[in-house]
Amino acid sequence: MVKQGPLRNEFTPPSFVTINGKNFGTQVKKDLASTAFSNVNLADAQDGTYKPAKAKEYLAKALKTLKSEGVTGTIHLDLPVDEKSTINLNEAKSFKKSVEATLGKKNVTIDLQLLSDDKFNAITYYATTGKASDYDISNASGWSPDYDDPSTYLEIYNPASGSNLHTLGLDPSTSKSASNTAAIKATGLDEYEKLLDKAEAITQNTNARYKAFAKAEAWLTNSGIQIPVYSLGGSPSVTKVVPYTKPYAQSGLGSARFKYMRVQKTAVTKAQYNKAKTAWEAKRAKIAKADETN
Numbered sequence: 001m002v003k004q005g006p007l008r009n010e011f012t013p014p015s016f017v018t019i020n021g022k023n024f025g026t027q028v029k030k031d032l033a034s035t036a037f038s039n040v041n042l043a044d045a046q047d048g049t050y051k052p053a054k055a056k057e058y059l060a061k062a063l064k065t066l067k068s069e070g071v072t073g074t075i076h077l078d079l080p081v082d083e084k085s086t087i088n089l090n091e092a093k094s095f096k097k098s099v100e101a102t103l104g105k106k107n108v109t110i111d112l113q114l115l116s117d118d119k120f121n122a123i124t125y126y127a128t129t130g131k132a133s134d135y136d137i138s139n140a141s142g143w144s145p146d147y148d149d150p151s152t153y154l155e156i157y158n159p160a161s162g163s164n165l166h167t168l169g170l171d172p173s174t175s176k177s178a179s180n181t182a183a184i185k186a187t188g189l190d191e192y193e194k195l196l197d198k199a200e201a202i203t204q205n206t207n208a209r210y211k212a213f214a215k216a217e218a219w220l221t222n223s224g225i226q227i228p229v230y231s232l233g234g235s236p237s238v239t240k241v242v243p244y245t246k247p248y249a250q251s252g253l254g255s256a257r258f259k260y261m262r263v264q265k266t267a268v269t270k271a272q273y274n275k276a277k278t279a280w281e282a283k284r285a286k287i288a289k290a291d292e293t294n
Contacts, residue, residue: 008228009048021288031218083114145251150213243276
């Protein structure tokens with residue numbers, strides 16, 4: 001759901017914050033141990049959650065449930081596409097081919113809805129209500145963090161107040177209506193809200209707070225309500241900034257500052273960068289070990 005860059009397997013980046021010196025994603029992986037995504041590598045830049053066999057297994061269960069309710073035939077999912085955007089169109093075609101090849105076109109068909117730029121934006125990026133978000137599935141959404149806390153990501157799907165709830169066809173203003181209440185319960189978002197509330201209540205212990213949010217992240221990952229596609233920051237670059245001297249932050253203006261940054265006369269080589277990265281990771285591991293001891 002977040003545009004451009006490496007593949008993403010968590011909504012909240014696995015290295016966004018640390019818990020007792022270890023990446024946030026390490027705890028999320030532990031919390032996924034009893035789910036369909038147990039033993040999954042959640043690191044960026046690889047297909048960690050892509051499980052065709054598991055998808056077929058879940059489809060069989062879904063079709064059985066639908067049949068018991070008297071629903072038969074092919075499942076059609078509308079996917080809006082900006083007809084003038086070559087990239088958007090190619091992405092949609094690739095997604096359609098992958099889903100139909102894996103699940104069988106007779107079972108699930110992705111119907112590409114070719115729209116003008118104005119109409120496409122009106123029902124995706126510019127939509128402000130669940131009703132206006134007129135589609136079954138879409139990758140026309142994204143999110144950038146405002147501060148260094150998992151809540152900046154996870155709260156956007158809070159069924160009581162989430163700013164991106166409309167992308168799921170729901171609205172905070174009508175979350176207590178009969179239809180919305182039924183939808184929230186059917187999707188399990190009421191359980192997700194409880195996990196968020198529990199995490200938000202922890203204000204004095206950062207490690208405990210982040211650990212509680214990891215449970216919410218694990219729930220979101222396992223639910224499939226939103227599936228991260230890719231993220232910012234994956235473009236190759238040439239730089240003369242000495243590796244790991246420049247301030248770094250995944251939110252706010254931290255990365256825009258120059259404090260501690262050193263510049264060299266020649267461009268940084270891959271070997272230099274890898275050496276600096278190894279030293280940095282070793283230092284992090286040492287700090288994490290010290291935190292565990294304490």
